[in-house]
Amino acid sequence: MQFELAEEHRMLKDLVRRFVDQELMPLETAVMRRDVDTGRPGLSHEEHARIDRVSREMGLWGLDAPEDVGGVDLPMVAMVGVNEEMGRTITPYTLPPDSPNLRMMMATVNERQREAYLAPYVRGETISAIGISEPGAGADPAGMLTRAERVPGKDGGEDWVLNGRKIWISRAEEADFTITMAITDKEKGARGGVSAFLIDKGTPGFNVLRRIPMIGGAATYEIALEDCRVEGWKLLGTEGQGFAPMQLRLGTRRIEMASWSIGMAQRALDMIVEYAPQRKTFGLPLSERQAIQFWVADAATRIHAARLMTYDCAWKLDQGRDVRVEISMIKAYATEMAYEVVDHAMQTFGAMGMTRELPLSLMSARLRTMRIYDGPTEVHKWVVARNLLGSKR
DSSP states (O other): OOOSOOHHHHHHHHHHHHHIIIIIGGGHHHHHHHHHHHSOOOOOHHHHHHHHHHHHHTTOSSTTSOGGGTOOOOOHHHHHHHHHHHTTOOSOOOOSSOHHHHHHHHTTOOHHHIIIIIHHHHTTOOOEEEEOOBTTBSSOGGGOOOEEEEEEOTTSSEEEEEEEEEEEETTTTTOSEEEEEEESOTTTTTTTOEEEEEEETTOTTEEEEEEEEOGGGOEEEEEEEEEEEEOGGGEESSTTBOHHHHHHHHHHHHHHHHHHHHHHHHHHHHHHHHHTTTOEETTEEGGGSHHHHHHHHHHHHHHHHHHHHHHHHHHHHHTTOOOHHHHHHHHHHHHHHHHHHHHHHHHHTGGGGGSSSSTHHHHHHHHHHHTTTTSOHHHHHHHHHHHHHTOOO
16 A cells, blocks of 8 residues: 655656745735735736746646646646645645546547637636536535526527526636536436536626625626527537536545645644744743644644545545545545644734734635535535435435
């Protein structure tokens, strides 16, 4: 049983670590300043363009994309190392292309869609979004109501018309295309009645209703689909079989989130370890206080556990095994663990930990949202318990 990354994957992890240290962390001061001034802790257009150029030159694009469209085709275990390093910084940057939508497309595209959508996405030429959640159907996508119905196409074939609402969509306003989930067979529902569609930006009937500010400066969107007509060839995958690829997409994001959480928790622990010996209270450094020592020991132990669990899950996924239970375990455990470690770091820093001059506040806000999106902690615990108890509901 091997508990270390392969040499080439370890070297990649080290490369990403240098990229984060040298290119992303120096931007954190500007990111925090924008958070205070505007409530949007992002990168400027110039900064983003430069980081794109540098990361591309370093060979960090398309890491888990197929080789036939310009990717490197790395396994999930390698991506855990990559995302752990990316999680250490509050500078908001994603190495193109975003893995969850990529992996869903990899599993479903036909040749026409591969050329029109997947290849440009891997090259970093397009931005994608995905619409799953609906008002009243968030953590339970099987409860979605958005409908897609066949209509005669202009070329003699069949098109689709979508009606419904979607919410909590990241990047909906700027995305070049949005993967949109809809019911195509009401009787079958999630078991053979859910399909995915590729909807281009500017398609009539695809209406972005509002931008929803989230804590930590993030934002999501609500959209309305009003007689939104989609050409027949933009059905993604097999009609009625969209639920499994959607779960593949969600699973990929959840493994990412566990990896990011490990990175954030490790950075918070490093900050405690560096600061505690320097700060004295009542004649002794904080590092001599048992409360701090216990926080450090518990954090190191739980980070180690989360890291091993996440690599185990990724390895099993690479072997083609069913990891739905493990994914729920790591998503719930890692996000909750990291949130507590960051909170202890804020407590260790005292009043300074309450400021927006340290990265801890943005880390805490990000983790707070991660405990909700892509399935709240409680839902994932329910999934684990349901499988252990043999319950269907």
